[in-house]
Amino acid sequence: MDKLLELLKDGHARTTFMLAKELHTTSDDIKRKLEYMENMGIIKRVAIDMPSCSGSCSGCVSYDSCTVPSDEKVNCPSCMPSQELLNMGEIWEVVK
């Protein structure tokens, strides 16, 4: 697992598949180790549920709904529905 952490720290993006290949193991093995490291606070998940605001830059009709944190957010109709339409995968990063 220390090798895994080293790879994670070197500043390159990798998919779990690539990590598995480099470490001669399976994606599932990488995934469980990532899960462990996340739980231990060694790496953390990056929130990609970000306010993706209305089509043009003059802001939403209700400008506020896009700047308040997502958990308090009243989705304005023109904002990207945060849960419904996101297929961005997962991102983790090493906690410094």
Added chain:
Amino acid sequence: MSNKTTIALLGQPNAGKSTLFNALTGMNQHVGNWPGKTVEKKEGSFTHNKKEYAIADLPGSYSLTANSDEEVITRDFIASGNADVVCILADSSQLERSLFMLADYAGITVPCFLLLNMADIAKEKGKNIDVKALEDKLKIPVVLLSANNKKEYKSFYEALEKAVTNKTCLDSSRLEDAYSNLEGYNELKAMIPEGVISNYSSSWIASKALENDSVVLAKLENTMSADDYKKVDDIRNAVQGAVLTGGAKFAWIDEILSGAVDSKKENVSLGKLDRIYTHKFLGKPAVILTILLGLIMSFIPAIPIMGVGMAFGSLRVPVAEALTSIGAPDVIISLLCNVVIQSLAFICQMLGFVFGVTLIFGMLEEIGIMARVSYVFDNTMAKLGLQGKSVMPFLVSFGCTMGGTAGSRVIENWGQKVLTIALAWAVPCGAAWSVVPMLSTIFFGNGVFVVIVAILITMLLHMWITAKIFGRGLVNAENKYGMIMELPPYHKPKWGALFRYVLGRTKDTFLRVVTVVMLVCVVFWLLSYSFVEGSEPILFRIGTAIEPVTKFFGMSWELFMAFIASSVGKEGALGVIGALYNGQNFSGAFYEAMGGGGVAENLNELLAANVSKPQALAFIFAITFNMPCVVALASTYQEIHSAKWTAKIAIYYTVVALILAMIAYHVGLLIW
């Protein structure tokens, strides 16, 4: 209580504890809170073979490290000796992962047995689990069942009874052997006396101390001399303990499972498309091509809608004639035809692009392409001194710069955040992607595609140069940030939700744009309308005065005013164009036009006739790379809390936009 045997259920979230608990206890359960905590406490009882059992559902947690209330409660409960036997649940369909709780339990001396739940799913996945082999290795009873099928509970009761009568303890010797190869472990273990925490072996405590477990460390600090504790501190600080012990635990799990579980080895490999996207050299071109194709595809639904807008625009002449014939005042005619109809025509022409671009980008995201895009550009980000996750704000900025600005919140480092925002400004936003293609179509017809390619390339260059200029003061290159991206599988978009979103956004854009365009159009119309016959309107005088300067950037003064208006919002430029290029010359020309019937049928043609292609190109580049809009400016300030940097970025963008316009103009002169 004393004649009852108490069972504690231990397992990770979703292991099936509640299902088992409910099935065993039926109505005999009681739900409360753990003392002093908001964590739910579930207790119940049942009778089997005339023996009474009390059962406690411990809170689900990933492990037994003191990272959360749940974990501490679980540990304290086990340490208290309240449980006679612990039933450890694991998901048999993914044992490599779910046996972690068992591995973390190793070293605890309370009798236990292992329940491999979700047998049905494991079977479905073609996993064959040799329960007997596992029992031999672990030295505890092991049951394989589906908790949601009560008929299978016979084996559960058998295992339970065996564990209780034999007081079966998990064999952790092999794990301890592995631990003893870890740096620091042996010294730690030697320093820790047995019984610091009852029911927890010193090897368990040593491993937790190595993992920086706060509760264990506090306990040690209380029981040890200050000198000894200092040594403990030094040992654990010298190593990445959690990584080491974690590795040992997973290796132990693999050893336990080897020979006991055979599953069809899934031969996973990257799909063809992903092999291209994640390719070292092909990745970037492939991704850029995909975005480009996406943009071009988004114009397909837009172009017919543009026709509708144009048709609407040609209503100008008949309406003007009709109004003249009923003797309406000229001011009204001009206002109605040159402001209202003109603006609406432009907006209609633009809406198609809003619809198309939103739809395509939403689709790319939904399918999973956007995730690949951000993946591919991660390493580029590192070269710019940014973190991989800065890609996300950039992608969002394709929709709206303000969203991108707000999205930069995920970046903790202030300098990187400022740089991310500064670069996000260079990404043409949704409004630019609708105003610009629309104007380009008017001026260049099919040449719009070339213009879009040129804009994308310019964008990349712009970002590169901007990063070099701003980067020096904001980020230092040593800050490397690792990142792992799990690319999502491709899937079909949820069309219903997608269309609802696209329509909502188009409608919203329409409403906002109508306000902005009309407002700007009215203001500029007023400024350019000569109320006193024969006098020159203010705007005309200002315009001709500044024209020598604006010509330098390849724009007529009218276009330059539109450029200024585009700082408010890209669509503002349309308002100005609508007001200033309306088929009449300024001052008295309006009357002549009405009298002489010299009003052009088609506004777009008129525009194309009045603006030379190099000028149009200069203008298009100027508004595309101008500062995005006032709201983006405000939200930038809000995010970076620095008026100085906000102003710097804004001024920089205005200057660069003008320089780009000048370059575009001269390139245009070479072409045409």
